[in-house]
Amino acid sequence: NGAMQLEPGDMLVFYTDGIIEAMNAKGEEYTFDRLLACLNRHWASSGQVIEECLKQIYKFTKSSPQNDDITLVVFQWNKAQSRS
Structure with missing residues (x-):
């Protein structure tokens, strides 16, 4: 267990391989x-991270089929948020 x-x-960024x-x-x-x-x-x-990075990935791969x-x-x- 841990905390941060x-x-x-x-931002926390999670991505698949x-x-x-x-x-x-x-x-x-x-x-x-x-x-x-x-x-x-x-x-x-x-929102900008998701939009722009996915654009870059699709631009890089173009129409190449992906296996994952x-x-x-x-x-x-x-x-x-303050707690009352």
Whole structure:
């Protein structure tokens, strides 16, 4: 068990290996480095991360069939609700 403190604006990103192993027509994988670069470019909001990174993945793979799921889940902490 563990705990972490999230600050407003922090994001948690979950992805399946189908993203980093997604292949283009040349047999090249998308890779963690490409995913990380996309996350760093589009970190302003969780919606932007999902929209832009999925666009980049589909642009990279074009219409190449994939053998695994491509799943990206992003949570962004906005602020704690006060308890009454």
